[in-house]
Each structure stands twice: as structure tokens, then as C-alpha cells.
Amino acid sequence: MNQLKQKLNQVIEFERLEEKLKFLNDEIDEKIVFSTSFGFEDQVISHAILSQKLKNIEVFTLDTGRVFNETYTTWYKTELKYQTKIKPFYPPTTELESFIEENGINPFYDSVELRKQCCSIRKVIPLNRALDGTSVWITGLRAEQSNNRHDMQGIEFDEDKQLYKFNPLIDFTTEDCFHYLKENRVPYNPLHDQGFISIGCAPCTRAIKEGEDFRAGRWWWENGNKECGLHVK
Known part of the structure; x- marks a missing residue:
């Protein structure tokens, strides 16, 4: 583990995103994964x-069964552009x-507890399965995304999952990301152009209004810090 940490510390010495990821791919023998939700950060x-063609980094996604059609279209276009399967x-x-039979099809509107149960079943349980045996988990987390992500670092050790999280875009702004996408002609979710910034499941996501917080469109009927459980410390 110490040797892995040393190599991860070397990653931050590289300036370009491509260089960082290629170093991980070439120098780390342990299992490396990247989880994408097809949002603009993840598309970068x-x-x-x-x-x-970094074959040693496995790219996966969590299909909750409730995402927007536009998300599936972005998934398809990504596979088509890079001739790959995610x-x-x-x-x-x-x-x-059992959850739906007991609570109904949209129980997340009824209570925070039921919403978190839904997120756990649709996201957290599949994620834990996807991360099995993983040493390095690459994420699209950015400090700008929400208040409880401001203190996150580029490299963190997740005690609960016993792996390292590498957040290569932690200091990227929204403008940085979209500049990168346009410069490299990367497909992205068209909902981003309609005011949807952070995009999750369709019943739980709306466009944000001018002046609203970045994640105001996620679980908009709730107050306080709103997370699905994937990245909560």
C-alpha cells in the first residue's frame, strides 16, 4: 500500500490530465476503475x-433504471466515438x-429516509460490487460542486472502502470542463444546455434557476447537504 501511495503522489506532479491517467495506467499494477455517470465532468x-486507449483502467457506469433518455444517448454516443463498451x-x-412493492414507485418524495434507501439500492449496492478488489477509484468530483466537497483532496484514502480515490478534476471549474469538451469534440448530455448541471435520476433532477447552487436541482424538495451516499465521508 505504501508503494501505491508513493506512485499516486507522483501523479500530481504531472500537469495535464492525460499524463496523469497514462501514468496510472502504465505504472500501477493494482485494479484501477473509473465510474462515469456521463455528466460533463465524467465525459472529460x-x-x-x-x-x-488506457486498457488497464476499467470504465463502468451505474444504471439505476431511472436515468434520462438523454443520458442513455450520451452513453451510446460515447461508445460509438471511442469504439468501446462501458x-x-x-x-x-x-x-x-421488494422496496417498490412495499413503498410504491416514487417513495423518495415521501421522506429523506426512503430516498436514501432508494439511492442505496440503485447506486450504493451496485457501486460496492463494481469496486470489489479495486485499489484506485477515479472520480469526477470537483471542489466547486458542493459545500461538502470543498475540502476534498486530489488523492484521498477511503477508509470504509479501503481504497484510494483519485479526483483529477478537483480544481477544475465548470468553464474548464466545457472548454475541454468543446476543444476535443467530446459528446456530452444535451440537458446541460437546458439548465441541468448535476444530472442524476430523472424523477430526482431538475434544471436550476439563475443564482441557484450547483446542486440545487438534485432532490430539490430536501434541505441541507444532499448526497446519494456514493461519496459521503
Whole structure:
């Protein structure tokens, strides 16, 4: 683990995103994964991985079954552009069927507890399966995204999951990301052009209004810090 940490510390010495990811791909023997939700941040990282054909980094996505059609279209266009297949992980059928049978199809509007249960079944459980055996988890987290992400570092050790998280875009601004996408002609979710900034499941995401917080469109009926459980410390 110490040797892995030393190599990860070397990553931050590189300036360009492509150089950082290629170093990980070439120098680290342990399992490396990147989780994409096809948001604009993740499309930046996907391009840096897939355009360089970094085969030692596994790209996967969590398909909750409730995402926007535009998200599926972005998924399809990404696979088409880079001539690749992105590995999907799905919610456990038995748990999901029982949850819906007991609570209804849209119980997340009824209470924070039910919303978090839904997120756990549709996201957290599949994520844990996807991360099994992983040493380095690459994410699209940025400090600008929300208040509880301001203190996150480029490299962090996740005690709960016992792996390192590498957040290569931690200091990127929204403008940085879209400049990168346009410069490299990377497909991105068209909902971003309609005021949707942070895009999750369709029933739980709306466009934000001028002056609203970056994540105001996620679980907009709730107050306080709003997370699905994937990146909560």
C-alpha cells in the first residue's frame, strides 16, 4: 500500500490530465476503475482514458433504471466515438422489487429516509460490487460542486472502502470542463444546455434557476447537504 501511495503522489506532479491517467495506467499494477455517470465532468475523464486507449483502467457506469433518455444517448454516443463498451452495473433485482412493492414507485418524495434507501439500492449496492478488489477509484468530483466537497483532496484514502480515490478534476471549474469538451469534440448530455448541471435520476433532477447552487436541482424538495451516499465521508 505504501508503494501505491508513493506512485499516486507522483501523479500530481504531472500537469495535464492525460499524463496523469497514462501514468496510472502504465505504472500501477493494482485494479484501477473509473465510474462515469456521463455528466460533463465524467465525459472529460472518459475522453482522456478512452482516446488514449488506457486498457488497464476499467470504465463502468451505474444504471439505476431511472436515468434520462438523454443520458442513455450520451452513453451510446460515447461508445460509438471511442469504439468501446462501458461496463454497466445494475441494482439487485430482489431488493428493488421488494422496496417498490412495499413503498410504491416514487417513495423518495415521501421522506429523506426512503430516498436514501432508494439511492442505496440503485447506486450504493451496485457501486460496492463494481469496486470489489479495486485499489484506485477515479472520480469526477470537483471542489466547486458542493459545500461538502470543498475540502476534498486530489488523492484521498477511503477508509470504509479501503481504497484510494483519485479526483483529477478537483480544481477544475465548470468553464474548464466545457472548454475541454468543446476543444476535443467530446459528446456530452444535451440537458446541460437546458439548465441541468448535476444530472442524476430523472424523477430526482431538475434544471436550476439563475443564482441557484450547483446542486440545487438534485432532490430539490430536501434541505441541507444532499448526497446519494456514493461519496459521503
